[in-house]
Amino acid sequence: MRRLVFLVALLILVAAAPAHAYNAPGPRWPGDTIRYSDTMPKAWNWSIDQAVRTWNRSGADIRFRRVPRARAQVVIGYGNLGSAAGLATIGRTSGAFVRINSLLYRPLRERDRVFASQVLAHELGHVLGLHHVRSNNCRLMSTPPLTYCPEPPQPWLYDCQWLSKDDIRGVVHLYGRKTGSSPRPYCLREPRPEQLRDVLLQAPRVTWSVSKAWLPGTRVVVQTYDLSRCAGDVSTPLLATVEVSAQRGRVRVPVGAYCYEVRVQNRYGLANDVVVLTGG
Known part of the structure; x- marks a missing residue:
């Protein structure tokens, strides 16, 4: 039977989630690659890429790789999820998937794409085999994710270091460690506009x-x-x-x-x- 985890859009208390540093029941995927595909509109490309990059740069010996739908082990798509922002299977399983709430995020608005990417990264954490944790710290696998993170110093920045040390410990516990690169703590929400001409x-x-x-x-x-x-x-x-x-x-x-x-x-x-x- 597939195990599923909902990410509720509102702050909730998850009684089953332990207060440990991480919660990594697995089961782990074999090898070092998880093949995924998606059925989302092109407007989602940036959010999906950021979510995948988050885990691919975690330092764990596992990575997601986009493939044609017929070869995918995990499929990302819309679903009718009620009040939940996302839903995912946990760990290695046949027919693994990530679902994003079509009522909340169709169409995906430009202003929502960073949070949508964080929801996707959280759900991909479940696919890897991580479960929820209760925490008052800034963690991707808390519910909702990244609730207690410090505000960026400027409104045109967002926090692009989504994985806490405990999130990383959890995925490394399942897959082991490899050499990884650390992302910048803050990234631009949107590029600086092209300079004015002929003023x-x-x-x-x-x-x-x-x-x-x-x-x-x-x-x-x-x-x-x-x-x-x-x-x-x-x-x-x-x-x-x-x-x-x-x-x-x-x-x-x-x-x-x-x-x-x-x-x-x-x-x-x-x-x-x-x-x-x-x-x-």
């Missing part, structure tokens, strides 16, 4: 060339200061700020002898270099 002051507007490389949610911000700002006086008070979609290619600004600082930033606030313009 001009054509009073009462600032204009720029629109880039096809800009992702949805990219914004242009124009801040207006006294001219002394352009002369190097960083204490000059801010007079006005306007912010518009970068796709507009123009924005109205106050007219006069002012210093304008123009920057493009992604939806999380990560900006490129400031372009300085002077009016008069």
Whole structure:
């Protein structure tokens, strides 16, 4: 009989989960490779890749490898799971699978892709043979996962070191250790947007060339200061700020002898270099 584990979207108490450092009942998969496939839309590619990479870089002597569906030992797909975010079989079993709640994550929104990847990584931990643990620490295999992790220092970053030492001890307990690489503690949620080009002051507007490389949610911000700002006086008070979609290619600004600082930033606030313009 297959053993299944649900990951509930709300914080729950799992009475069966011990308060140990890790909970690794297995059974382990033979060899050093688990073949997987998925039936998810392309929007899930990034989240699936990140989840797989999390375990492949754990330092344990096991890795997931994408293969055609006919050769897969594990299949990732949608399922109707009620209030649970995910569901997975535990350890080596015939017909192993990971299911993601279609009611919560279809379609997958851009803002949800990091958490969706964390859910997938948690469920893949079950596939490896790990069970839930109760913990007030930052652990992938707690329920919900990564609940007590420190906040990133900037909103455009996310914590990409999802495996705690205990998560790693659990998978190494099952598969042994190999040399692994440690990921950076924080990663960009989205790349820094391409720099502004052809920025001009054509009073009462600032204009720029629109880039096809800009992702949805990219914004242009124009801040207006006294001219002394352009002369190097960083204490000059801010007079006005306007912010518009970068796709507009123009924005109205106050007219006069002012210093304008123009920057493009992604939806999380990560900006490129400031372009300085002077009016008069």
